[in-house]
Amino acid sequence: MIVFPFTAVLGQEELKHCLVVCAIDPGVSGVLAVGDRGTAKTTTVRALGALLERAGAQMPVAELPLGASEDRVLGSLDIDRALRGEVAFAPGILSDAHGGFLYIDEVNLLDDYLVDILLDVAASGVNRVERDGIGYTHPARFVLVGSGNPEEGELRPQLEDRFGLATFVRTIADAQTRLAIVRRRLSFESDPEKFEREWLDVEHRLADRLLAARDGLENVQIPEVVLRQIVDICVESGAVGHRAELVLTRAARATAAFGGRHQVTHTDVALAAIPALRHRTPRQLAETPTAPAARVKLATARVLGLAG
Template sequence: MFPFTAVLGQDELKNCLMLCAVDPEISGVLALGDRGTAKTTTIRALGHLLSAHGVEMPVAELPLGAAEDRVVGSLDVDRALRGEMVFSPGILAQAHGGILYIDEVNLLDDFLVDLLLDVSASGVNRVERDGLSHVHPARFVLVGSGNPEEGELRPQLQDRFGLATEVRTIRDLRLRREIVQRRLEHDADPARFAALHQDREARLAERILRARERLRHVEVPERVLDRVVDVCVESGAVGHRADLVLARTARALAAMAGRDAATETDVAQAAAPALQHRTPARPGESATVQAARVKLTAARVLGLRAA
């Protein structure tokens, strides 16, 4: 498994994933952009990092074209032949307590989109088929990736992702060369490459673990909550989920920083990933420009200098 800390050039995606690891109630990450930019590698690497350090966060992948039985679960055929009515878990059960990862999420079949909307809203999966009735919890961090040029994502599903980030091909020549070098070194000797990054992996895992513990004690002061609402209103964010996600993300940032209260700076840092996919795009506006506009709006509302 390629180490999470060895992934270069995708800091925004990595930060969003780590924040969801600190507070799974942020609800997930939408990463849209160029193909071949290590989106899948990064997501799998985080799950491996956490699991290797005591946080059970499995990564269950939902492939395009998956049959409904495989997703929701079904009757165990072998045991049914012996007269037993036993539920055979599907992908949603495997994802419980972890990450449900969907590559090319914008190409997902409509019936699976409807299913995900229902399960993500309720936190449970209900199966009624073949004479079998079964209900099980299905709470997970929803992570989707894809290339927006290949299809649009339904707005209802897009809103279910707590955070969003654009992933683009790296243009910096030195960084791009280092990305290739690291991949070659990993493929040549995965064990040696993992050992080289073992200490960094352990330090990051410890930081995330401490933040998860601290999170329950982190406050969002009233003045900061007021600024959260101000930023959402001034940005034109659609729906009230925006306010909640922005507040949760600011709190997770404070926990990662080892603080007991979120600040206006945390709100400013959280604004773009929490709101950019919830604000109407202007004609001809790219995702990059849209995110920059949200950052500027947040900085203005908060009285801070734009990053």
């Protein structure tokens, strides 16, 4: 099945950048995309999967639907083989996601028992299953990607913290951009094969750039002064937990690698700071939902000397 090309998605640049950062360094841990319905969140994630497959990156995108059973998520006894007298394990969604992305649409509506499972597996990187008298263990390391509308339910803080980056996806107000989105979508639906061909060169260029960044990531240096500034940004913005510094450091390094640089710069840190810290900076009473991001932006400007 042909999916809408990643590079053809208009107007969601922060979400796209966050996904690319996690593809370069899965250690960033994931992306939480919250905001308005109908803003191409699911389309963008699926498009990334197709791009990675085209690039040969071997990072599958497995989707976890709401209402999925525990057996479907964890895996269970293989019934077909059991009927033949064999005892075997049928892998579940967590096995499908190993080494790639686990995508959950409407993650804020996920059942608590599945949230508990995800927290346990995300922390250990291992899925342990005891079912029908058999035990099975397999590695389950994945980049967690979730999307949802906060008006429909809150996300548990423990799960929110597992997402390395967070982005707020808004409805685009610019009429010309909205018109371009409609035209692209209609063109895609009219002739998916032709539309895919038209974007193939751009997709290949991005795929090559992404793979080069993955290969060069370990060679990207982080100067001591920049590392101290990252810590200062986390402190000044009020970020909760020490995962904040680690995620910001990794995201800034991946951003530098994507830019073809061998050293993290202030620009890389500034670009990574808001998605890395906005969901780790508590909202105060009577503050708007955008206040934590504004506080991170201000702290970043002060620490990096960009204010004024």
